[in-house]
Every structure is written in structure tokens, then in C-alpha cells.
Amino acid sequence: MTTLQRIWRLKNTILNLVASRCLACGYVTYPPKMRCPVCGSRELREERLPREGEVLSYTIIRVPAKGFENFTPVIIALIKLGDAKVLSEVVDVKPEDVSIGMRVVATVRKSAETIDGGVPYVTKFKPLKL
Amino acid sequence: MCELRRVYVAGVGMVKVGKYVDKSLRDLAGEAALKAMEEAGNEVPEALVVGNMLSSLIEQENLASLIGDHLGLRGACGFKVEGACGSGGVAVLTGYSLVASGLFSKVLVVGVEKLFERPSSDVIRGLAYAADADYELIYGVTFSGLNALLMRYYMSKYGVKYEELAYWSVLMHKNGSRNPYAQLRYEITLEDVLKSPLIADPIRLYDSCPLSDGASAVFLASEDSKRLTDTPVIIAGIGNSIDSVDLTSRLELDHLLASRVSAESALRMAKTDLREVEVAEVHDAYTITAALSIESIGFAERGKAPKAWSEGRFSPGDKPSLNLSGGLKSRGHPVGATGVYQLAEVVMQLRGDFPGVSVPAEVGLTQNIGGAGSNVTTIILRR
Numbered sequence: 001m002t003t004l005q006r007i008w009r010l011k012n013t014i015l016n017l018v019a020s021r022c023l024a025c026g027y028v029t030y031p032p033k034m035r036c037p038v039c040g041s042r043e044l045r046e047e048r049l050p051r052e053g054e055v056l057s058y059t060i061i062r063v064p065a066k067g068f069e070n071f072t073p074v075i076i077a078l079i080k081l082g083d084a085k086v087l088s089e090v091v092d093v094k095p096e097d098v099s100i101g102m103r104v105v106a107t108v109r110k111s112a113e114t115i116d117g118g119v120p121y122v123t124k125f126k127p128l129k130l
Numbered sequence: 131m132c133e134l135r136r137v138y139v140a141g142v143g144m145v146k147v148g149k150y151v152d153k154s155l156r157d158l159a160g161e162a163a164l165k166a167m168e169e170a171g172n173e174v175p176e177a178l179v180v181g182n183m184l185s186s187l188i189e190q191e192n193l194a195s196l197i198g199d200h201l202g203l204r205g206a207c208g209f210k211v212e213g214a215c216g217s218g219g220v221a222v223l224t225g226y227s228l229v230a231s232g233l234f235s236k237v238l239v240v241g242v243e244k245l246f247e248r249p250s251s252d253v254i255r256g257l258a259y260a261a262d263a264d265y266e267l268i269y270g271v272t273f274s275g276l277n278a279l280l281m282r283y284y285m286s287k288y289g290v291k292y293e294e295l296a297y298w299s300v301l302m303h304k305n306g307s308r309n310p311y312a313q314l315r316y317e318i319t320l321e322d323v324l325k326s327p328l329i330a331d332p333i334r335l336y337d338s339c340p341l342s343d344g345a346s347a348v349f350l351a352s353e354d355s356k357r358l359t360d361t362p363v364i365i366a367g368i369g370n371s372i373d374s375v376d377l378t379s380r381l382e383l384d385h386l387l388a389s390r391v392s393a394e395s396a397l398r399m400a401k402t403d404l405r406e407v408e409v410a411e412v413h414d415a416y417t418i419t420a421a422l423s424i425e426s427i428g429f430a431e432r433g434k435a436p437k438a439w440s441e442g443r444f445s446p447g448d449k450p451s452l453n454l455s456g457g458l459k460s461r462g463h464p465v466g467a468t469g470v471y472q473l474a475e476v477v478m479q480l481r482g483d484f485p486g487v488s489v490p491a492e493v494g495l496t497q498n499i500g501g502a503g504s505n506v507t508t509i510i511l512r513r
Contacts, residue, residue, distance in 0.1 A: 067270070
């Protein structure tokens with residue numbers, strides 16, 4: 001269970017999907033780092049990831065952590081967005097209809113209440129309907 | 131590297147892994163510690179290193195002082211180290227360093243975890259503290275969920291069937307059924323695994339280790355103190371490595387960098403190679419963790435571990451024989467104690483007095499993994 005302070009601090013990174021790109025070797029990481037995990041360079045530039053991507057892997061969580069009882073079962077996926085990966089929830093789809101390679105797009109949705117009673121909004125993903 | 135002193139394991143102690151309501155954290159730790167001290171000729175350690183991950187859940191920190199005082203060790207050096215589920219391994223590394231450096235000659239390392247005091251939803255949340263609170267936990271992902279993501283990715287990339295992975299659990303329960311220290315001391319069938327409830331698809335209950343209470347201790351001693359025992363086992367090599375906590379910025383999702391690097395470091399230090407290893411305990415929190423650990427160490431090629439164990443590889447008597455204790459799957463996973471259990475078990479295998487399935491062996495390996503591969507300690511033991 002998170003706090004309002006944390007959500008406030010992370011709002012730009014999470015809502016705008018801000019990653020860091022290494023200007024020396026090009027490696028892109030989400031979440032952003034202070035030094036490149038691949039080459040150690042400190043020359044990193046923040047950049048927004050594309051908001052459309054594809055599911056690399058997914059799971060359906062049936063035994064929830066405390067605070068997420070109302071969100072269970074929840075679909076969690078690793079999603080490839082451009083040169084980076086993010087972990088997020090997939091919404092607006094039945095668990096049995098999720099698949100690897102499925103195209104998804106970012107959307108802003110409500111998350112579980114914080115310890116201090118706030119209702120945070122975070123980036124989640126929904127199926128891309130062309 | 132400067133000259134290191136040789137470090138011996140002069141005594142080990144374990145309590146049966148399980149669910150304890152009648153014993154506290156200090157009782158469990160004390161029981162394991164006293165056994166290890168007895169094996170080491172009732173010597174008094176100069177330092178106490180405690181491995182633990184989640185004692186904050188039961189509102190207790192300052193563990194070395196708590197346990198040390200319970201054991202009559204006032205005045206000794208003491209502190210706790212933490213590396214998630216790999217806390218036991220880093221506690222051993224710390225104890226090893228204290229002896230190898232010459233700072234102390236007799237160090238007691240105790241791994242302890244007490245989970246069954248809080249509702250399981252609190253414990254599940256607590257175990258996920260090993261994940262990234264900012265970027266992963268805000269979605270309510272559990273530790274099982276993170277491993278499920280790795281499992282599905284692995285199965286898809288290598289075309290590995292669920293049943294092949296699940297068979298690991300059957301093998302582990304077979305070994306664990308003969309280990310008097312094991313929590314789940316019974317055999318299971320593949321059908322039992324397939325019929326067990328889904329926790330986080332594709333992970334089912336029997337793909338996962340249980341929640342566990344437990345404590346294990348090892349008494350480490352320098353060359354001048356190895357007289358403490360007739361059957362000393364030497365820590366020939368030890369390595370630790372970290373990787374990202376978040377899965378998303380990993381270079382690879384089907385390979386544990388920290389497992390490979392820590393194993394390479396330990397083997398280099400021991401001046402040996404994997405072909406010499408006869409017995410090993412690997413960290414199988416989930417069946418997928420077993421596959422990734424085995425492959426990242428180098429015991430099997432990528433994507434091939436499940437096929438190998440399905441065909442009888444790694445069974446008792448094979449080189450290496452893996453997880454004769456039953457592993458995390460059957461022995462149990464008292465989180466911060468697990469790495470110390472593994473060490474105690476392999477030491478007993480090398481001494482020839484492990485009370486369960488045992489094989490004659492002179493070289494052993496342990497691998498303890500914290501998080502989803504983010505903090506890994508590998509140790510090489512030699513008789």
C-alpha cells in the first residue's frame with residue numbers, strides 16, 4: 001500500500017512513462033536510473049516512451065496482496081514500449097483473452113487507495129482496437 | 131585480492147522448518163545457534179551475524195542484540211544483514227569476511243524468519259517488499275506474480291511445457307519426504323501439482339514454496355580454531371552479485387545475471403569448475419526459479435533444465451545431485467534463513483551425516499537468491 005507522497009513524487013514518471021536513454025550506448029531503462037546499467041555512463045537523457053506497445057508476458061494474480069482485494073483477479077503484464085519495457089496492469093479485457101504479443105495502449109486509471117486515504121491515478125494499459 | 135585466511139564451518143544447527151505458534155523468533159534462532167555452538171565444541175563466538183528479511187512485520191528489529199543476549203553473548207560484536215530472500219547468503223558472506231579478514235576467529239551466523247504471526251495477506255505483501263515499491267508494487271503485483279511473468283516468458287521463448295516445470299516439485303517432495311527438517315515432508319504426484327489452485331497464472335500452489343518459519347546457524351572458524359571439530363568443511367569460494375530489483379530494465383528476462391556472476395566469482399575463488407561439483411542446493415522458490423538458477427549457474431543450457439530434470443538429471447547420485455533437502459519447495463523457505471539452511475545441508479552432505487537423502491561428496495555448492503534474481507550468493511564448499 002503506497003502513500004500520497006510517493007504517488008505525487010512519481011506522477012511525471014508514471015503518467016508520462018518517462019524512461020532514461022543512455023547517450024553513450026543507447027540503452028533505455030524504465031524506471032530511469034542515475035547511471036547506465038550497461039555501460040556506466042552518467043550521460044542519460046529522459047524521454048517519454050511510446051504509449052502503444054505489446055505484451056511480452058502476463059499473469060493473473062488470484063491471491064492478492066493486502067490493499068488490492070478489490071482489484072483481484074488482476075492482470076499484470078510486462079509490456080514492450082519502444083526500446084524499453086514497463087510493468088503495469090491490463091484492463092478492459094477478460095483474463096482468458098490476454099495473450100503474448102497482444103497490442104495495448106496506455107490509459108489513466110484509478111489504483112488502490114493509499115495508506116493515507118488518497119485515490120491515486122496511474123498508467124494502466126488496455127487492448128488497442130484498430 | 132589480499133591474502134585471506136581460510137574459513138571453516140565448525141558446526142551447523144537447524145530447526146525443523148514449519149509453522150510455529152509456540153516459539154518466538156528468538157527461540158527459533160537460539161535453538162539453531164546452540165546446536166551449531168555445541169557442534170563447535172561449545173566455543174563462544176566473538177561475533178554474531180543475523181540474516182533476516184521481514185522481522186519488521188512482527189515489530190522486531192535489532193535482531194543481533196536480541197538473539198545475542200538470549201544466547202548469553204553480551205559484549206560480542208553483532209548486527210543483522212539483509213538481502214531479501216537472499217539474506218541468509220549475505221549473512222554467511224559477512225561472517226566469512228569477518229573471519230577471512232582476521233578481524234575475528236569465531237563467528238556465528240544465524241538465519242531466522244518468523245512469518246506466521248501476521249495474517250497471510252500481510253505476509254504476502256511483506257514478501258513483495260523485495261520488489262520495486264515505486265514501480266511494481268503500486269500495481270498490486272505479488273512476488274508470485276513477478277515470478278509468474280518470468281515463467282510465462284520462459285515457457286513461451288523456449289517452448290517448455292508447464293508439466294515439465296511442474297515435475298520439479300514432484301522430485302523435490304520426493305527428496306524432502308526423507309528430510310527430518312523439511313516442512314512439507316510428503317510425496318506428491320504431477321496430478322497433485324496440476325490440480326492445485328492457481329496463485330498467479332501459470333504458477334499454482336505446488337509450483338511455489340510454502341510460507342515458513344525457521345532458523346539455521348553455522349559456526350565459522352579460522353584455521354587456528356578448526357580444532358573445534360573433527361570434520362571441518364572449508365568455504366573454498368564465495369561470491370555475491372546484485373541485479374536490478376525491477377524486472378523491466380533487465381537485459382534478459384530468461385537469465386539471472388547475478389546468479390551467473392556470483393557463481394563465476396565463487397568458482398574462480400575456489401579454483402575449481404562446475405564439473406567438480408557433486409552436490410548442490412539451488413534456490414527453487416518457484417519451479418521457474420529452479421530452472422533459471424540451474425541454467426544461470428551453468429548446470430544446464432538455456433531452456434533445457436526442465437527437460438534435463440524430467441529425464442532424471444540432477445537426481446540423487448547424479449553429478450551434481452540437486453536439492454537433496456527437498457529445496458525451498460519441500461524443505462520450505464524461511465526467507466532470511468534459507469541461505470543458511472542450504473549451507474548447513476551441504477556441509478552435512480560433505481561430512482556424510484545429513485539425515486535424509488545423502489550422497490558421498492567432496493565438493494558442494496549453494497545458491498541463495500534474493501528478490502526475483504536481484505541479490506544472489508553462491509558458495510563452494512569442500513571437505
